[in-house]
Amino acid sequence: MTEPGAVACAWPPAPIRTERLVLREPEARDRAAFIELFASPEVGTYIGGPRPRDELERAVPEVPGRRPGLFVIDLDGAMIGMVTLDRREAERPGHVRPDAGEAELGYMFLPEAWGYGYAAEACAAVLGWCADALPGEPVVLCTRTANDRAMRLAAKLGFTEAGRFEEYGAEQWFGVWSPVTPSG
Numbered sequence: 176m177t178e179p180g181a182v183a184c185a186w187p188p189a190p191i192r193t194e195r196l197v198l199r200e201p202e203a204r205d206r207a208a209f210i211e212l213f214a215s216p217e218v219g220t221y222i223g224g225p226r227p228r229d230e231l232e233r234a235v236p237e238v239p240g241r242r243p244g245l246f247v248i249d250l251d252g253a254m255i256g257m258v259t260l261d262r263r264e265a266e267r268p269g270h271v272r273p274d275a276g277e278a279e280l281g282y283m284f285l286p287e288a289w290g291y292g293y294a295a296e297a298c299a300a301v302l303g304w305c306a307d308a309l310p311g312e313p314v315v316l317c318t319r320t321a322n323d324r325a326m327r328l329a330a331k332l333g334f335t336e337a338g339r340f341e342e343y344g345a346e347q348w349f350g351v352w353s354p355v356t357p358s359g
């Protein structure tokens with residue numbers, strides 16, 4: 176079953192294992208990490224700011240974030256971040272398909288997990304999964320140009336620029352990634 180805005184595919188997939196990480200569905204034990212992610216001023220710097228912790232404590236469900244397209248990133252049994260795939264809304268700027276609704280990659284990691292290549296490792300695995308689950312579909316990504324870490328990560332993953340525009344009062348970089356299709 177899918178929700179509006181979610182990628183249409185069989186969900187959840189079996190956990191995906193990379194060299195250092197497991198990509199899996201959220202569980203109740205991830206709740207504190209979810210709250211930390213959304214309450215962190217560092218994480219929120221370029222994505223609308225942190226949310227008040229007491230509000231999050233009230234609003235976040237017992238098992239948070241359980242929906243199609245959301246992968247918890249697990250390092251040694253603890254959540255360090257999340258990677259999301261959602262359908263890009265038609266009314267937003269930035270599209271590469273005439274019918275819009277592209278699969279859009281998002282990523283958020285706890286600050287203590289930055290600088291180790293975990294986000295790159297997790298996102299590369301999600302893109303690999305996309306190439307199988309959504310064959311031939313491009314994946315898009317949007318980030319503020321001021322968000323150096325997110326910009327470096329997008330480039331490392333192989334996203335290329337498809338446009339720039341103003342949104343939320345700041346310059347946004349819009350990139351696209353396409354799966355490599357076997358030739359011949």
Ligand SMILES: CC(C)(COP(=O)(O)OP(=O)(O)OC[C@H]1O[C@@H](n2cnc3c(N)ncnc32)[C@H](O)[C@@H]1OP(=O)(O)O)[C@@H](O)C(=O)NCCC(=O)NCCS
Nearest residue numbers: 218282283284289290291292293294295317318324325328
């Ligand atoms: C965007 C974000 C996920 C990037 O995280 P990150 O840890 O910088 O990204 P990476 O996984 O690519 O790690 C890169 C760093 O790890 C280093 N690294 C260390 N060990 C490594 C390894 N084994 N393999 C790869 N890189 C490694 C790299 O040298 C690089 O360092 P640098 O930042 O000094 O250049 C993170 O900053 C974040 O969650 N930000 C807040 C949310 C946000 O803004 N999201 C984007 C919304 S569009």
